[in-house]
Amino acid sequence: MDVPLTRRQILFYDYVREDVLERRAPHREAHIALVREWTAGGRILMSGALGDPPHGAALVFASDDPTEAERFTKMDPYVTSGVVTAWRVELWNVVS
Numbered sequence: 884m885d886v887p888l889t890r891r892q893i894l895f896y897d898y899v900r901e902d903v904l905e906r907r908a909p910h911r912e913a914h915i916a917l918v919r920e921w922t923a924g925g926r927i928l929m930s931g932a933l934g935d936p937p938h939g940a941a942l943v944f945a946s947d948d949p950t951e952a953e954r955f956t957k958m959d960p961y962v963t964s965g966v967v968t969a970w971r972v973e974l975w976n977v978v979s
Contacts, residue, residue: 889977890947894955896940897969904936910960917959926951
């Protein structure tokens with residue numbers, strides 16, 4: 884039996900390790916606003932920080948096209964301000 888797959892893209896962020904909470908604070912409101920805008924537009928399905936204190940984040944995109952996530956990174960204040968030290972986009976084949 885073939886299981887139908889839904890294809891999504893997940894954007895993974897790695898954050899700066901030292902003083903991450905303080906370093907992200909000036910950019911947090913703009914970052915959250917951008918995420919909410921993309922969520923309201925149906926382009927991001929869910930997102931959130933990883934770890935406590937956070938060491939990164941994951942954002943699940945509705946599209947199976949990785950350029951959507953890449954486009955997001957170019958606008959995200961966390962990326963442009965250096966809070967994000969590395970990022971990658973991975974295909975997620977959702978089975979349930």
